[in-house]
Amino acid sequence: MQSTHLREHNLSIILGALATAASTASPLSRAGLAKRTRLTKPTVSKLVEELVGAGLAEEGTPISAGAGRPMVPLTPARGTLLAIGLEIAADHVACLGIDLAGEVLSHRIEYRKVTATSAEESIDLAAELVGKVRADAGNLPVVEVVVAVPGRIAPDDGRVLSAPNLDWTEVPLVARLLAHPQLAGLSVRAQNDNRLSVLTEIDHRPGESFIYLRGSTGIGGAVVLDGALMTGVHGWAGEFGHTVIEPGGATCRCGRQGCLEAYVSYHALRERAGLSDDILIDDLVDALALTRDRTEVIGMIGRSLGLAIANALNVLDLTTVVLSGYLAPIADELEPVIRETVERHALAVEAGPVLIARSDGQVDPALHGAARAALQPVFNAPGAWIARAHHVRAPHVTA
Structure with a gap:
């Protein structure tokens, strides 16, 4: 037995x-x-x-x-359990419900600016969207709710310690969500959006090892070793956006100087070029190319990325880099610039060529990754869910 x-x-x-x-x-x-x-x-x-x-x-x-x-x-099985992913980003709050088969049962999104002053309102909206997704899905049993946030999360209680692109500091995100009736009794946890985004990439690269770099309002990333996400002691591994590429250089939104994010994030590029904040991130490079030579724009982004990538490759001894977010559509243009910089600074090139690839192009990867992560308790411990199903179906005996 x-x-x-x-x-x-x-x-x-x-x-x-x-x-x-x-x-x-x-x-x-x-x-x-x-x-x-x-x-x-x-x-x-x-x-x-x-x-x-x-x-x-x-x-x-x-x-x-x-x-x-x-x-x-x-x-x-389809349609028996519900996993919920939430995403709180600088310009929207979204909620996605999927079943065990990964099929979408409901998707809700509200566009609005998320800042320090609107933190509580944004969390209220997130809870409201969870309630709507649960109703759309027929009030199926919920496995877990996972929230994607562009910042550093306290591993013990889900506080957002710092999310510079939201202007959030010490926001008790999970505690505030749990205070809402729509989430009462549910398991809720928060995680960095980039470490959730990479989960969809892992599905397309099973067993592989690579560095994942995502260009968005900030610059984030993740490290994947043999198909498993490297988390680090505090769950913050992969913060390539805060790799210093120019000591004493431009001030980053994190308050430090010379970070990669201070040069190639959406906010940094848009503000430096004097572009309005209604420019969509997907249109950023094209908009920049209207103000200066496109080759110059690609060169600046590529060289900055190349320095951060070379340092990461030297530390981690990896040979594959996957570009995501706004970086993916321009990966072919960036590749020769990044490669030239990496070949000057990375030891990995002595063992063979470094592969610079683009991501699978999943729309809303952080949201989908959050929903995928919310399924994990079932895959980690199916026995507990089998016991729960039997308990629910068992007849109640009254005296």
């Missing part, structure tokens, strides 16, 4: 394998699961029955494949 720990481990492996296979549109059968997970067929069959019975997995229409029994495809 399997121990409780081993059973939980095997359930997690099976459910994770089903999700991975479904994301590539190649669902697995029980036999395929046994081969993929290297578990015995009887073990796989028993655990799959538990997952199906609890509404965590579902069987599709049998598929004939020549002689023999038809293959019964298995996938994570």
Whole structure:
């Protein structure tokens, strides 16, 4: 008989394998699961029955494949649980609800400027959107709510310690959300938006190691090692935007000088060029190119990024860099400038070429990453959700 720990481990492996296979549109059968997970067929069959019975997995229409029994495809269940991602950004608040299969059940967004003076109002709006998403999804059981914020988060209580692009300092985000009736009794946590954005990239680069750089209102990033996100002691690993590229240089919104973010973030580039704040981030480079030579604009951005990337590659010993956000559409233009700078400063080039790639182009990656992260408790501990499903379905006996 399997121990409780081993059973939980095997359930997690099976459910994770089903999700991975479904994301590539190649669902697995029980036999395929046994081969993929290297578990015995009887073990796989028993655990799959538990997952199906609890509404965590579902069987599709049998598929004939020549002689023999038809293959019964298995996938994570649709429409049984709800994971909620929230994003609080400088110009909008958004909420996304997905099920275990990753299908979107509801998406709500409100555009408004988020600043220090509007912090409480923005949190109220976020809670209101959660309520609307829950209603849209038919009030399914909620796994978790994960909030994406462009700043540093206290790992113990979800306070936003500093979010320069929102002008937030010491904002008790999670506590304020939990005070709202729409989130009463739910599990809520906050995380840096860039470390959530990279989750969708990990799905497209399973098992790979790379540096992820995202250009937005600020400059953020993440470090991925063998397909796993590196978090660091405080959960802040990957703050490439605050890598110093010019000691004593331009003042960053974080209050320090010479940060990469002070040169190539949306705010820095727009303000330096004297552009109005109604310029969309996706149009930023084109707008800058109207005020000066485009080659000059690309060169300045590329050289600044190249210095930060070279330093990161020297410390981390990696050879792949993925550009996201506003940097992705201009990645081909940036690549030769970045490469020239990296080749002058990074040791990694001695072992071979550094790959500079663009992200998969997922729209709203922080929001989708937050919703994806909100599913993780089920994949980490399916046994607890199986027990919960049985408890809900169990008849109540009265004296």
